[in-house]
Amino acid sequence: MSNQENSGLQVSVVMAVFNGERTLEATLASVLTQTGCRFEFVVVDDGSFDGTPAILDRFAAADDRLRVVRQSNAGLTKALVRGCERARAPYIARQDCGDLSLPGRLELQHKLLEGSGAAMVAGGVAIVAPDGELIRNLTIADQRLRDGLKAERLDALIGPPHHGATMFRTDVYNAVGGYRAAFPVAQDIDLWLRMIERGDCLGMEQVVYTAALEQGSISDLRRDRQISSAELAIECAIARRASGDDAMILAQRDNRVSASASASHRNVRAARSSFNYFVGSCLKGQDPRAARKYFWRALRADPLHLRALVRVIGL
DSSP states (O other): OOHHHHHTOOEEEEEEESSOTTTHHHHHHHHHTOOSSOEEEEEEEESOOSSHHHHHHHHHHHOTTEEEEEESOOOHHHHHHHHHHTOOSSEEEEOOTTOEEOTTHHHHHHHHHHHHOOSEEEEEEEEEOTTSOEEEEEOOOHHHHHHHTTOSSGGGOOOOSOGGGEEEEHHHHHHTTOSOTTOSSSHHHHHHHHHTTTSOEEEEEEEEEEEEOOTTSHHHHOHHHHHHHHHHHHHHHHHHHHHSOOHHHHTTHHHHHHHHHHTOOOOHHHHHHHHHHHHHHHHTTTOHHHHHHHHHHHHHHOTTOHHHHHHHHHO
16 A cells, blocks of 8 residues: 555554454455445454464455454454554554444444544444344443443443444544553453543444354453453543552552453353353344254253253243
8 A cells, every 4th residue: 555545544444363264254354345434454363373364365465455464372452452553544443353344334433433523432233143143233322331431330331332343543542552461351441441531432323233142252251350350440440530540450450360360261061051051041032943042052062051951941
């Protein structure tokens, strides 16, 4: 891309991927077919050893808007830090591998931010099950988002429906210090709590993003650690409001995060069973046939999952 073309960029889409070959092509296509604004797509390959590198090379050869950054596996936060460092546009849109940006997403979010002067916008999200069944649409009103991001308890915290569906100003991202290595998980919550201190955050009524529930995601496998890190992010926010500094709170992070991490390892079969039971429960009221399928999967993973057995018999 020439300097003249670079100067016209409006949005930098930033994504990290690790061994994402199964869903990567669909995700890349959903971004690269966006229209209505000039964008680049920065993808950080976080040490993938499956077919991800070859897929990225093929797409990058066909479309110079795709910029691939490669690094040894370092985790999501460090990959996002590196990707955002490479962003050259005034706005950064997040994207997760396995999810889809719906047509018009970038244009709509860019226009909202340009017209409002807000720091961030949160798109509406369609949450789908692993086989594609719609679980629910999530949107959030502006005022509820503003109030929710100023909460002082985790159970009152309300943030954007999904990390991947946000777009924010690059200058505000840099001003607050970007993603922080102290948060290997819940890095999105920590960032949002700092961004709300510098500007407004808007919620969209439109669904512009599809997010798939996936077994093995951070939320699925590291739930305890994610909760502990989110609580730490809130404590940091409270400290900043009181004194303008959260350094003392962050100094305690190593012991707290490592303690919660040790409790987060779960039996793989039990985790698979619990995940499928959760998905089935989400679908039970609206699609009993699909729900039964996931309850059966829960039982196959763990024949002693009695609640799944009860659901199967009941359906």
